[in-house]
Amino acid sequence: MPLRPLPLLAPLAALSLAGCGVNTIPAADETVKAKWADVQSQYQRRADLVPNLVATVKGYATHEQATLTGVTEARARATSVTLRADDLSDPAKMRAFQDAQNSLSGALGRLLSVKEAYPDLKADQQFLALQSQLEGTENRINVARQDYNEAVRQYNTLIRTFPTALTAKIVYGATPKTPYEATSPGADQAPKVSF
Template sequence: MKKLLIPLTIIIGLFVILALIFAPKYNQFVNLEEEVNQQKSQIETQLQRRGDLIPNLVSTVQGYASHEEEIFTDIAEARSKLSGSENVEEMAEANNDMTSALSRLLAISENYPDLKADSQFTGLRDELAGAENRIAVARKDYNEAVQEYNKNTRTFPGNMVAGILGFNEKPYFEAEESSKEVPEIEFNTEQDDE
């Protein structure tokens, strides 16, 4: 009986030690993952807020620059792509497309002094700038949460716990390399006479 008791005690002791290591790490991963999810939700909320401003901005600009159809199409496509994104990578790519299209839209306004003076346009432009700032903050907060989560999935003993329990690294919300380039904008100096 004593010979059986010693190995059983060792097995129970190892189980207790593993439980003391795994339980807090598991709880930490759950908390970190929830923080990442909450920060991702903040990005989605801010992108939606910006998306809600876009139809008003587009209709205001269309009244002055109806012949700039390509930019309106690009914005509609980017908005559709953004609303259909299913993961962070798709959301980041769609956001880059939207940001590029919006910057071209705002650049077009330089050709229309009456538009630049329109109070509705300037109000929408200011709201859009505020939305862009909130998106930047949400992206930063998300990436910080992902950094903390990923550090814990890659360092010991977290990497063992993460591997066993299926906690995988999360992707950062990154800008594409092409979004770092200044977009080229061609201005149509001829305006339609209507």
């Protein structure tokens, strides 16, 4: 009795499909999108905290109006630039988003330095609590960006390595995602502290 090749081909076909990334590529893409949503969530948390911080400082440092106005304007710019998960492969859109967020980071740094000039402000519990929340948020943003970059690295590796590269191009038309990069001037240099 001759062997029928069809029953033998079914397990072989299933095994080869499993190795070509048919399921892993969309899973990796969804992970990148989820990690990007985490980054956006942390930026939203920061944007929500900023008005409270500004209102608290405003009560103590009314003559620092330019700094407060700068923070408010930077927050408005940062929240007006959005980046959808579909735009993660566009370096120009990613750069615009990063620039807006970096502008807010710089303005917040200037605002937090205002506290050094006002001893009453440093002692205010509301300010200290908000400052702590903002510092925690900045740390969460950093962790979320690191997690996003790791998901991007895994995705980009997946779509560029054999055999999943074939499936990525042929089946999904996958393109590499853009990692989050430091764009602030001097971000590659450690700050110098001197007293």
